[in-house]
Amino acid sequence: MTIDHVGPEMIKLLPELAIHCPPAVVVDKHVYSPWPEGNLQALLSKRRIDTLVVTGGETDVCVLATVLGAIDIGYRVVLVTDALCSSSDATHDALMTVYHQRFAQQVETVEMETVLSSWS
DSSP states (O other), rough: OOHHHOOOGGHHHHHHHHTTTTOOOOOSSSSSSTTTTTTHHHHHHTTTTTEEEEEEOTTHHHHHHHHHHHHHTTTEEEEEEEEEOSSSSHHHHHHHHHHHHTTTTTTEEOOOOHHHHOOO
């Protein structure tokens, strides 16, 4: 999906989310992983954030790139399993197995209800 194909209006935050900016911050990325451009890591470091709660589209592409980079950098990664999606059910399911089995030591998997009930 590219901006040229879908149009700039399709990449804007939903109004329900946009009302939180500020204080929330939007960090755009132009490749699968948010790490190479450095903007996200700089923001997280500045705020002394050590844990990432990851949700998003394309479990097997952007989410995977985000999770693996976060592990490499040393973040605690919490993956919200019912807040992920992919255009391919087969690879989504395969990656969920990988997250649960292969990366069980590096990635905590939880459902959204757990996140919301734990939020302080």
